[in-house]
Amino acid sequence: MSEKEEEPQTGEASEPKTPDVAAEETNPNPDPPTTEPSSANNETPVASDKEKKIEVLLKATGDAPIMTKKKWTVPPDKTLGWISEFIKKFIKMGPEERLFLYINQTFAPAPDQTVKNIYDCYGTDGKLIIHYCKSQAWG
């Protein structure tokens, strides 16, 4: 996963704030954790050139902490399970805690589903929006 750009601060104002502020203050590190699942470094040049990375926007919902960076680009063959592990590490969740991902604010994709499949079906305006939360939000 590589950093796309800093989310404009004005954009944050519209987000639900209450529980997240505290979480962000205790967790101000804007850089990806060094233990994040590695991506580009592991790819062979052929594989990374073959298909364009996909822009992903990660949005917190419910009581999940907001990520200091929300926009990322992800190799298309990565799975939703990989994204879930990445978010968990970024917001410092324990391995035993569960994180739920939602597409279209409707359904939870299978962890082995690829970012490409989900983007091809549910991407909008050139990016894929994924909501994450720590409890089941949309069933």
Place this chain on the structure above:
Amino acid sequence: MANDREVLREIWEGKVPVCFQLDPEEVYDLQAPDPFYLMVPRLSYFPLCTDKVRKHFMRHVQQEGQDKPENEMWLEFNGIPLKWHIPIGALLDLYHNDIQLPWNIVVHFRKFPEDVLMRCNNKEIVESHFLSCIKEADVLKHRGQLVSNMQKKDHNQLWLGLLNDKFDQFWAVNRKLMEATSDEGFKYIPFRCYISEDKYIQRLVKPLLEDGHRKTLKHLLNELFPNEETASVRTHGIIPSLDAPLQWLSEHLSYPDNFLHLILIT
């Protein structure tokens, strides 16, 4: 749809004989337990029909720490861990070339392959996966409107119909989900086309061509694999005609999760 109800029934009743055997390295008794034979429904998921298998083999493995979550039962075929969240029939089609019936499956209680399999220590996990697939399929078919207007008891009925192998109970609700909202059919056809056991393709494919004619399986395969002239697929143990209309296939050959699970043959 009514006239093709027999197709739905035939598909629902598909079963496969499986011979479960405990991994010899995990046998803790002096004597290895007998294999366990079972007819399993193609449309179901392994965790929904292997309670008896677990009970049969539990007595023969190391008792210590048996209830620990890391000692969850998992299944393997030919050295490959079987993904419980793929319907049994789709797994069968995936490994078609290597399988002889009865299907020989190895049962494990140790060394759960975390990197390959999702944990599944209770049936609620299967239920939420199953209902999530139905919701996703409805987003594709009807922009998600039908499933979100359904009541909790309808969702329960779909789940219990699958869990208890009750065709009428399941279809009483599923029939609404399989109704085309217009003459054109579904908005998109929910399908997954497997290239291998860990790779499948899912795209937005409409049931109609630009000129209003019905798309067939051949159109779908041309869209997915423009360079594969001789591609076909296997599903429910058969190779459907490439002239079969997509809308018909979706209504009649979808799994209970409302997706077509098609295995590519080239």
